[in-house]
Amino acid sequence: EDQVTQSPEALRLQEGESSSLNCSYTVSGLRGLFWYRQDPGKGPEFLFTLYSAGEEKEKERLKATLTKKESFLHITAPKPEDSATYLCAVQAINSGNTPLVFGKGTRLSVIA
């Protein structure tokens, strides 16, 4: 069974204090690992997709990396507007479209 575990469950940072969020996964065959940002009362906002171990992607203060067992979302010098829940999900290889399996998320709070 495909599974995603995110840690920590919640993280509180001072503005400018860099940190990393972890996403550990088990999947029968990985098509892609996804990172989303979700604000309260809104749908998830797509951030990154990683397809193979060693791959890295960056967007502003965020950088996502991937190994065969886990992914990290590094946040450099965060700002209060980065406060949100960050969701990690995996999609298994299949002949057709397959749904995502989500972790429970990390609730990030950045304090000014």
Place this chain on the structure above:
Amino acid sequence: GAVVSQHPSWVICKSGTSVKIECRSLDFQATTMFWYRQFPKQSLMLMATSNEGSKATYEQGVEKDKFLINHASLTLSTLTVTSAHPEDSSFYICSADPYEQYFGPGTRLTVT
């Protein structure tokens, strides 16, 4: 990126009535759409996979007669919650997958 819309964004209904939620892909065609529900401070749980022109595939534990899904065109899928009860109150989110999954803004359903 691809845009997915949902309507309505929120709805309040009385127990025993039915509610229809629409999910549209605005700038791409989607043969497959996914429906998720999310309870407060919980992650997204897949309810069903909606396939254009064929029957939806429901996850274990999701009542197909209660949550009716219709995917009549390549840009529209609908979820109808029939005979709604207070325990059906939740945040319903759809996603569509041209290459990577993009999510709608969600629909908040409150059953009184």
